[in-house]
Amino acid sequence: MSKAYLVLENGKVFEGESFGFQGEVTAEVVFTTGMTGYLETLTDKSYYGQIVTQTFPLIGNYGVIAPDFEGDIIGPSAYIVKEWCQVPSNFRCEGDLDTFLRDRGIVGLCGIDTRALTKIIRESGVMNGAIVTDPSHADFDKIRSYTVKNAVSSVSCKDMYNVGEKGKYKIALLDFGLKENIVRELVNRGAEVVVCPHNTKAGLLKALDVDGIMLSNGPGDPAENIEVIENIKEIVKLNIPTFGICLGHQLMALARGFKTEKLKYGHRGANQPVKNLETGRVYISSQNHGYAVVSDSIDKNIAKELFINVNDGTNEGVKYLDHPVYTVQFHPEACGGPKDAGFLFDEFFKMIDASKQEG
Numbered sequence: 001m002s003k004a005y006l007v008l009e010n011g012k013v014f015e016g017e018s019f020g021f022q023g024e025v026t027a028e029v030v031f032t033t034g035m036t037g038y039l040e041t042l043t044d045k046s047y048y049g050q051i052v053t054q055t056f057p058l059i060g061n062y063g064v065i066a067p068d069f070e071g072d073i074i075g076p077s078a079y080i081v082k083e084w085c086q087v088p089s090n091f092r093c094e095g096d097l098d099t100f101l102r103d104r105g106i107v108g109l110c111g112i113d114t115r116a117l118t119k120i121i122r123e124s125g126v127m128n129g130a131i132v133t134d135p136s137h138a139d140f141d142k143i144r145s146y147t148v149k150n151a152v153s154s155v156s157c158k159d160m161y162n163v164g165e166k167g168k169y170k171i172a173l174l175d176f177g178l179k180e181n182i183v184r185e186l187v188n189r190g191a192e193v194v195v196c197p198h199n200t201k202a203g204l205l206k207a208l209d210v211d212g213i214m215l216s217n218g219p220g221d222p223a224e225n226i227e228v229i230e231n232i233k234e235i236v237k238l239n240i241p242t243f244g245i246c247l248g249h250q251l252m253a254l255a256r257g258f259k260t261e262k263l264k265y266g267h268r269g270a271n272q273p274v275k276n277l278e279t280g281r282v283y284i285s286s287q288n289h290g291y292a293v294v295s296d297s298i299d300k301n302i303a304k305e306l307f308i309n310v311n312d313g314t315n316e317g318v319k320y321l322d323h324p325v326y327t328v329q330f331h332p333e334a335c336g337g338p339k340d341a342g343f344l345f346d347e348f349f350k351m352i353d354a355s356k357q358e359g
Contacts, residue, residue, distance in 0.1 A: 049077060169213075172214070189346070283340035
């Protein structure tokens with residue numbers, strides 16, 4: 001393996017070795033704390049435009065397993081690990097991490113002090129960086145000016161498609177960069193899922209005659225999606241039971257006049273505690289977000305805060321009072337992570353049943 005370097009916008013340089021696809025890339029550097037679930041992380045479109053660092057020191061020990069993928073593309077722009085496993089061992093294994101990244105054209109960097117990198121991000125905040133072959137030629141203007149743009153439109157499906165058999169429920173799932181396990185959780189509960197492009201208009205959703213609407217996770221700054229936010233304002237007026245996850249949670253909040261903010265270093269990993277403010281119960285959740293809804297901006301006349309993050313008190317969920325809508329910042333569909341919050345899908349279908357009875 002040849003030498004490669006991570007150059008941060010603050011001038012810090014980490015020397016390591018190249019693996020996967022050999023090349024150079026500039027992006028936002030983030031870290032995730034999951035001990036497992038690296039395949040789900042790599043195929044999560046919410047990481048679009050980011051260089052993902054795994055804090056757990058050994059990655060790839062159970063190889064590459066296609067049925068575990070959360071999407072059909074690699075989400076991150078590049079991938080950093082302390083050490084990758086060259087001899088994976090698992091009865092489901094279909095290949096190794098190095099070959100997987102190389103075949104997909106994803107730059108990898110290994111052998112750096114990932115704990116030191118994580119500490120820098122925790123103390124200074126998320127920052128841009130570049131993986132390069134010669135740090136003396138690093139373009140700091142390019143690194144510092146980098147921003148993630150057009151993220152949702154870049155990862156959303158282009159055409160509508162159906163998953164699952166026709167049954168009791170028909171759900172429209174707006175794809176802002178969805179994780180496939182959202183689809184699986186809906187189908188496993190007997191739903192036919194109509195996956196829709198991110199910019200599908202409210203009128204078309206109404207014409208589909210769906211029982212419920214889901215707003216998926218996705219990448220980037222939620223406030224950038226002006227067209228989508230305006231569309232969600234119209235979707236709410238349909239009064240169809242709606243459940244939003246992660247970016248979907250943020251976009252719904254913006255559509256209702258609330259605010260979002262960028263977190264210092266985000267929440268990424270499978271060990272984030274969230275508290276239900278109605279019951280006081282704490283759940284361990286899987287998360288991947290760099291932005292959060294501002295709790296103080298929530299209009300208590302139309303919504304109430306439902307979940308908060310136990311670590312830092314940031315908003316993790318909203319229950320709307322004027323429409324059948326609730327949204328969460330964390331991932332109840334988590335796979336390769338805690339299953340505590342899976343019941344929220346059941347609550348979604350209960351809300352649909354209640355709406356049908358009222359109708």
